[in-house]
Amino acid sequence: MTPPESRSDVAIPASPCSDVLVIGAGPAGLCIAAALAAEGLQVAVLSDADPQAPWPNTYGIWGEEVDSLGLAHLLGHRWSHTVSYFGPGEADPGGPGNQPVLHGRDYGLFDKVRLQAHWLEQARRLGVRWHRGEAVGLAFEGERGAQEPAGVSVVTTAAGERLRARLVLDASGHRSALVQRPDEGPVAGQAAYGVVGRFTAAPVEPDQFVLMDFRCDHLSPEQRSEPPSFLYAMDLGEGRYFVEETSLALAPPLPFDTLRQRLELRLAHRGVAISAVEHEEFCLFPMNLPLPDRQQPLLAFGGAAAMVHPASGYLVGALLRRAPGLARAVAAACADGQASPATLAAAGWAGLWPQELRRKHALYQFGLDKLMRFPEARLRAFFATFFALPEPQWSGFLTNTLSVPQLLAAMLRLFALAPWEVRLGLLGLQGREAARLGRLLRP
Template structure:
């Protein structure tokens, strides 16, 4: 591609975020190129879940590979007393889905191709700005010029600048798709969180807690994943794998065939980017991972059209707008004040949960999922207004056991800063 061919937008990255925003920009009639060192059709390594109501509201339920109505969690200790009510499942009474990764990828690729989005293999190395446009130099020595550069290369973004606010906590998970000597979960069941810890020694229970995320995939196949909520530094994969194997063995289950191993690590409390920089971001690079739940794909689907529309509107209104002006229009649409306040509030809550002991976490989540369904669902999907979010958190505090309340009341670490950022985002 010749440097003499100016682009409206150059998107860095061809993962879910890159394809989502490229498709949305292309649908607005913009001239878009996606630059990525990988082929845009390379299979994605991780799985992506979403609540059924969320994907239905987008009209995209057909992109799911699996869907469960039997959804639950376990917040009891898992003691030997099976009659203990604390060890019975908490039923969520909402459908949960797992995307067909290939179908989701193809969904965005088809929209990109229909809009004339072009693809370029290469690694972005340097970014500069001049004459109202941005220039990206690649490892191959090519220079690409665009009116706007949009970085969607993930949380280790190539060009996005953000403040340093201390250690970033990561959610780590090790999982297996395969066949087992006995069903690791009940037939047709999806388990969002299983915090039962009867397979651990008393000493191990004082270590950072982990939980099981698991589902019946049908035809004798299951997906089981040991997950750490969020920690800095994250729980090592070796520890998660050992805990998963011990958890299964304690329940008389052995892994017989491994079809796929999943190693997942992503930041949960990444600071928002500098909203005054002349490069825009989307997805993990824009800190769009939900700080409380880790969800991202639903936000990509909802927010890509909003961001693309804002950039396109600025271009139409001001054809001579430079990269900084276009980026500012995008940042204002992506992170308006209310969303920034909510982001700080979620991070405020996560900061507290990272210090909770295993019994406190079990008590917290048992109280959380006893809230009205609309409240906990809206909290996890980031679809509540700021006022509704505050109301949900106050309701949680009012119903939580005192061990959890004391943990919520203490102000330590970065919580004061996060609290102030809710007032002045």
Template sequence: MADWPDVLVLGGGPAALCIAAELHQCGVVVEGIAPEPVEAAWPNTYGIWADELTALGLEPLLEHRWTDTVSYFGSGGTVQQDQVTAHGIDYGLFDRAQLQQHWLKRAAGVRWHRDTAERVSVASSLSTVSCSSGQQRQARLVIDASGSRTPHIKRPDQGPVAGQAAYGVVGRCSKNPIEAGRFVLMDYRCDHLSDAQRSEPPTFLYAMDLGDGVFFLEETSLALAPGVPYDVLQQRLQQRLDQRGVQITEVIHEEFCLFPMNLPLPDRTQPLLAFGGAASMVHPASGYMVGALLRRGPALAQALAEALANPDLGSAALARSGWRALWPLELVLRHQLYQFGLSRLMGFDETLLRRHFATFFALPQEEWFGFLTNTLPLPRLMGVMLRLFALAPWDVRRGLVLGAAHPQPPTFAQSEG
């Protein structure tokens, strides 16, 4: 028996655990390299539309679930003047520990090495990972699932990468900051901002009632290059709450997120495979990825297991098989459409974004849901985008065709206290 595993997975987060677990379930010999224990608690929250988990039979992984799911895209006036947009689909928040345990149990028997991969080299038959500890580990295939900032994956330079930045707080408040029992996907109301701030790239509130007097409140930007600074997001959240007479009385958890929204697809001829953020799997239209991990991980693992069954295939050939399974032409073309759309929305001011999203969520539910979850076949996706364009107000259509870029780099007003 060889001294090396079939596959070495780099990383210890959701993407790494997912692909290691699915490969293990396919009978592949897997080991992992992670800088921290894979049992360590994950810092970020992960949301998902509940129907995505229903289709996978994984609804028990939800810790919270909301039926009252809404957004605000109205005129920009006071709370009383703005009309609520009801989405009509349940939204859920993962139980992070349950999700982690789901994959750890499926990966029971996988050996994890606590180390940091510094260099990956590929020979004809084997890949070698050189670690900071001085250890070298080999496998027939290496999968980089260590995140979007990995130095090991080659991708074309297409300019600055736009980030969806967010600052969030889990805590208790002096009074309810949103309606009890409600989930707010996007609140673009901006009555709390100064005129100068309204000329800056817009941000929105993403919020949920977690029960027992606890709320999750997150100020978020759609996407910007460079990303909106955390102190600006924190300031805007504070202003939003002050305008509504709400004080945070207890901070249970703070969250700082920056997701790459328009990361170019990797060079899919390289002999190193990627998964998760390293493979540009963050959805350009939403910033979400966990649903894609759950849907696409098993198929990739099965394709790799079949390729690994051929002992004559070396690292480069195995990686090519993996890239074809992970990014078939259909998904590549869909990704390009999403990135084109995002490039246009990044230049929209607050007024245009409001009108765009109000039109978007007026589409039939199955269409906007399929768009946000990347589950529409390419012809249907193109049809939805054409319908959205036809229904949009003229200034939104003009922005989608010609763009409406903000001056770059953006500047932000200083705190007003």
């Protein structure tokens, strides 16, 4: 495969007008670029980094989810022994605080190199064009009036180049400088510090995947009063493991140094030390980012479009499920050669964030606001109750595949099953919770 141009000293020639200019070449950018090109659109990608540069983070997905997409061959690892721990932990290894909750569902970790190559090959085969540079401005040629820009979108790069397209789609992540969204106050971030490497003893059982280990017996009483964190870990085989200390969404998020110290304390408490580091992961992304302004004359996808699941933090599954529908909506709108950027973007926003998904987003954010106020013991009790729900309810909640009535039914059932300390924490409205429920009625 001929690689995209990666030399910063090579001038990018003036390009013809594309149907869609995608900004960003991470998972979201490559996914949507390939989907748009598969609909017969002329697609260009603008990226300030080499599209073939290795991705720094890992991406997980539930087994049934990746199977339904027909992409299980892109997994690097798959586990059937999937568990969580929600007890406080205690000296007796067989005690109730150390008993795992068995999830009974496969979990997979994408092979990042294979996933990236999958999308790059699709893009190459479908004729996607590549540009290098940083997008710093967006304007429109051929305006009809102050209310509706028409004609062609023009993106200006930091080097002064002007790239023209009928529609601009920003997939550059949640820090996008072009996507407009309302200011709803502090944005909560989920932070994680992880290590892929070798250890003096096994940090998890053989062939085991640990979704959440909330045991906190390695922390002092003072540390337990601080915002909680949990272990996300897996056996990668051949003596290699991935362990990651993760916090739920917080504003401001937990510092990486705090997470690193907690991970070391957690391992040491169980007689484990890191003997060789192959890779360090520093992960931070927003969990309650407001939905973008759907009236703006450009489109977004991925983190820039607030597609990170507000409750679970998952993104790649949503990218894979929703990219084809968004691409079809954009292609249908582009069939009208006179459609303005605003018209094309409106069709895209309607396809990406229909009323049903906007209502679910409000419900998930409402739930997240509740959990961010829970102390450590109440949070453990909440998750123990959540995973006691019937599997279709908790798995559909985490993958965002339930309908609004099904989602409400799951939340009500959780409330009925929860201990009183959790119910009390779920009652009453504080902060932005009333506004979240208002968007359930008027998304």
